[in-house]
Amino acid sequence: MQKFIGTGVALITPFKEDLSVDFDALVQLVNFNIENGTDYLVINGTTAESATITKEEKQEIINVIIKTNNKRLPLVLGVGGNNTALVIEELQTRDFTGIDGILSVAPYYSKPTQEGFYQHFKAIAQATDLPIILYNVPGRTAKNMEPATTIRLANDFANVVAVKEAGNNQQQYYTLLKDKPADFLIISGDDDMALGVALAGGSGVISVIGQAFPKEFSTMINHGLQGNNIEGYAIHYKMMDIIDYIFEENNPAGIKTVLEELGICKKDVRLPLVHTSAELQSKIAKFVANFK
Template sequence: MQKFIGTGVALVTPFNNDLSVDVEALINLVNFNIENGTNYLVINGTTAESATITKEEKQLIIDVIIKATNKRVPLVLGVGGNNTLEVVKELKTRDFTGIDGILSVAPYYSKPTQEGFYQHYKALAEATDLPIILYNVPGRTAKNMEPATTLRLAKDFSNIVAVKEAGNNQQQYNALLKDKPADFLIISGDDDLALGVTLAGGSGVISVIGQAYPAEFSKMIQLGLEGKNQEAYKIHFKMMDIIDYIFEENNPAGIKTVLQELNICKNDVRLPLVKASEQLQTKIADYVKAF
């Protein structure tokens, strides 16, 4: 699955002041990323505020991004939830024309057992021929999918091609890298650990900060894939502070503040999220000016 190696970005959903989808800003964000080296784009992930976007808006976002991308880079669509039957139904009935793969978050809130995780993803894998990227993010789902479960799925289903691991746990990354099948991709979902994971044998990142600094971040990951650790860490060290800032309060309020400072989109978010505090906005503005 070469198409998911390198730097993917989990796109935000830009909003107008009335909190409608800002289509023009979304197109600009897509073009900015493609023109500056992002390898693939992720649509309607959690960074896109997918929990507070309507079904009609999600389709609008998909249509806009497919058209703007114009097959220049692969597209991954977020399709997940804790109602397995509903996710299976969507996989069987949605038109996936223009979509290259699925990112499916581990079931949240329900806190399934490891066998529950396995059976959930088994049902998804049997419902579609599309490549599936598992998404383990225990900080949001309230339950960790353990490496043994991820690797069991990797070995049992040929269309489960990767995991976006976002537990911010280096030991868990190492366990996955140590025992993974040769063609299974370990993708970092943690911007702060992405370079180290890549250097250890990972396949890159699905990033949040990458969409604001696509040239720098994608170059860092490419250097990591080439084993050029000293050059790569120069970029990593330069970006450490902004990575901390964007996750200091909530995601995507932080990254939207960066994008506003770069004149790409406004920093509006939908409740229950709120804009970054004035203190955080000042820190981010100072970083962007000095970058």
């Protein structure tokens, strides 16, 4: 699955001040990433505020991104949830023309056992021929999908091709890298650990900050994939502060503040999320103004 190696970005959903979707800003964001080194785009992930996007908005967002992308980069669509039957229904009824793979989050809130994780993703894998990227993010789902479960799924289903691992757990990354099948991809979901994961044998990142600084972040990841630790860490150290800032209060309010400072979109988010605080906005604005 070469198309999912390198830097993917979890696109935000830009809103206007009235909180309707800002499709002009979305087009600008997509083109900005395509033109500056991003390797693939992820649509309707958590960073897109998928929990507060309607079905109608989701379809229009997909249509606009597919049209704007015009087959230039691979596209991954977020299709997941904690109702297995509804996830399967979407897989069996949605038109996936123009979509290269799906990102499916571990069931949130329900806190299944490891066998529950396995059976959930088994059902999903059997419901589609699309490549599946598993998404483990225990900070949001309240339960960790352990490496043994991920590797079991990787071994049992040919279309389970990767995991976006976002547990911010270095040892878990190492276990996955040690035990994975040869062609299975370990993708970092932690911006602050992405370079180290790439240097250790990972396949890249699905990033939040990458969509604001695609040229720098993708260059850093490419250094990691090539084993150039000195060059990679030179960029990592330049970006450490902004990575901390965007997750200081909540995601995606932080990254939207960065994108507003860059003139790409407004910082507006939908409730229950709120704007970043004045103090954090000030720190972000100062970083963006001085970033070279």
